Amino acid sequence: MRQSKTDVRSFLRPDVWAREPYEAPETVAAMAARLGLDASSVLKLDQNENPFGCSPKVNEALARCERFHIYPDPLASECRAGIAEYAGAPFERVMAGNGADELIEVLFRLFLRPGDNVLSFPPTFGYYATVAGACLAEVRSVARQADWSIDVDAAIASIDDRTRVIVVASPNNPTGNITPVRDLERLADTGRLLIVDEAYFEFAGVTALPLALARENVVVLRTFSKWAGIAGLRAGYGVLPEWLVEQYLKLKPPYGMSIAAMIAVSASLADRRYLLQTVELLKRERERLIERLRGLDFASPWPSAANFVLVSLTRGDAESVRLGLERRGILIRTYTNARLARSIRISVGRPEQNDRVIAALKEVGETL
Structure with missing residues (x-):
C-alpha cells in the first residue's frame, strides 16, 4: 500500500497552532519529585479545594x-x-x-x-x-x-x-x-x-x-x-x-x-449538614487568614466571598514569593495577567495549614 505524501498535520485547524492550552497548576507529585520533597509534606493551596475533603x-x-x-x-x-x-x-x-x-x-x-x-x-x-x-x-x-x-x-x-x-x-x-x-x-x-x-x-x-x-x-x-x-x-x-x-x-x-x-x-x-459545617469553618478561617495577612508588612489582602484570598504585594514580586513558598513545600497561585503581576492567590486551608503558610510568608518576606 502506497503511503500518502500528504502530511496529516496540514489538516489541523490553522488557529489551533497559535493557541495556548489552559494552564493548570503542577501536580503535587510532579512538584515534589522536582524539588526532592516528600509529597505527603506538600501543602496544596493553589486550586481552591476543600482541605477537609469529601463527606x-x-x-x-x-x-x-x-x-x-x-x-x-x-x-x-x-x-x-x-x-x-x-x-x-x-x-x-x-x-x-x-x-x-x-x-x-x-x-x-x-x-x-x-x-x-x-x-x-x-x-x-x-x-x-x-x-x-x-x-x-x-x-x-x-x-x-x-x-x-x-x-x-x-x-x-x-x-x-x-x-x-x-x-x-x-x-x-x-x-x-x-x-x-x-x-x-x-x-x-x-x-x-x-x-x-x-x-x-x-x-x-x-x-x-x-x-x-x-x-x-x-x-x-x-x-x-x-x-x-x-x-x-x-x-x-x-x-x-x-x-x-x-x-x-x-x-x-x-x-x-x-x-x-x-x-x-x-x-x-x-x-450536606456535615459539608456545610466545613464550609462555615473555612469561612471563619478565611477571615482569620485575611487578618493574619494584614499583619505582614508586604501583603495587602483583598476581602473575599470565596474559599481563597487574593493578596496584593507591596514589596517584592509574585514569582519570588511563589518560589520561596514552593521551596518550603507550599503551593499557591500566581498569574500572567498584568494587573496581577504583584499578586498571589492563597486557598484557605485548615487552621494549622493557614498558620504554616503565614509562618512561611514571614520567612519569605525577610528576603524581599
Missing part, C-alpha cells in the same frame, strides 16, 4: 457500588432530582455534567459561531477564553475596575450585533468579589445569554438563581468541587431556561457524568 459517606457509597461496569444514566435523573431539591430549582431546568466545565463547553457551542464574541471581565477564570477560542469566537474583554467590580456601562457599550454570550464569575476567581444582582439584571436586559458562574456560591451565600428562574436568557452554574470536596470526580450543574434544556441535550456528551460522580453527588447531598 465520609462519599467513600462509603463508592465502596458499596457494584455497577461501575455499566454505562451511567445519560440524563443523570436521580442525581438531578437531588440537585434540584438542594438548589431550589425545578427538576426539568437542572442539567448535570462532568464538572461545570462541561456545561460551559456545551453552552458556548450552542450559541457561538465563528466570528461571534463573548463578553468577559478579566482577571477571571481563564477557561472561558479557552472554550470561546475553540468555538472560533472572539473574547471581548472589559477590564474590571480598581475594586474588581464590573463596569456595567462599559460592558453594555462594548456589545455589538455579534455578541452572543456574557459570562460572569460571582464570586469572581481570582479576585473573590461578588457581582451585585442589580448589575447582573442590567447585563441580562441586553438580551444576550448571561452565564453566572457560581462555583463558590456556598462560601458567599449570594446567588443569581432567582434571576435565572425569572428570565429566559440567564443560566446559573455551580460545582461540587469546592464546597463538597469532590473536585477529583468532576461534578457540576446548571439551572437553565426551560426552553434551552431541549437544545442543550442535543449537544451534551451522552455519558458526561460518571456513575462515580453521580454516587458522590447523592452522598454529598445526603450529608
Whole structure:
C-alpha cells in the first residue's frame, strides 16, 4: 500500500497552532519529585479545594457500588432530582455534567459561531477564553475596575450585533468579589445569554438563581468541587431556561457524568449538614487568614466571598514569593495577567495549614 505524501498535520485547524492550552497548576507529585520533597509534606493551596475533603459517606457509597461496569444514566435523573431539591430549582431546568466545565463547553457551542464574541471581565477564570477560542469566537474583554467590580456601562457599550454570550464569575476567581444582582439584571436586559458562574456560591451565600428562574436568557452554574470536596470526580450543574434544556441535550456528551460522580453527588447531598459545617469553618478561617495577612508588612489582602484570598504585594514580586513558598513545600497561585503581576492567590486551608503558610510568608518576606 502506497503511503500518502500528504502530511496529516496540514489538516489541523490553522488557529489551533497559535493557541495556548489552559494552564493548570503542577501536580503535587510532579512538584515534589522536582524539588526532592516528600509529597505527603506538600501543602496544596493553589486550586481552591476543600482541605477537609469529601463527606465520609462519599467513600462509603463508592465502596458499596457494584455497577461501575455499566454505562451511567445519560440524563443523570436521580442525581438531578437531588440537585434540584438542594438548589431550589425545578427538576426539568437542572442539567448535570462532568464538572461545570462541561456545561460551559456545551453552552458556548450552542450559541457561538465563528466570528461571534463573548463578553468577559478579566482577571477571571481563564477557561472561558479557552472554550470561546475553540468555538472560533472572539473574547471581548472589559477590564474590571480598581475594586474588581464590573463596569456595567462599559460592558453594555462594548456589545455589538455579534455578541452572543456574557459570562460572569460571582464570586469572581481570582479576585473573590461578588457581582451585585442589580448589575447582573442590567447585563441580562441586553438580551444576550448571561452565564453566572457560581462555583463558590456556598462560601458567599449570594446567588443569581432567582434571576435565572425569572428570565429566559440567564443560566446559573455551580460545582461540587469546592464546597463538597469532590473536585477529583468532576461534578457540576446548571439551572437553565426551560426552553434551552431541549437544545442543550442535543449537544451534551451522552455519558458526561460518571456513575462515580453521580454516587458522590447523592452522598454529598445526603450529608450536606456535615459539608456545610466545613464550609462555615473555612469561612471563619478565611477571615482569620485575611487578618493574619494584614499583619505582614508586604501583603495587602483583598476581602473575599470565596474559599481563597487574593493578596496584593507591596514589596517584592509574585514569582519570588511563589518560589520561596514552593521551596518550603507550599503551593499557591500566581498569574500572567498584568494587573496581577504583584499578586498571589492563597486557598484557605485548615487552621494549622493557614498558620504554616503565614509562618512561611514571614520567612519569605525577610528576603524581599
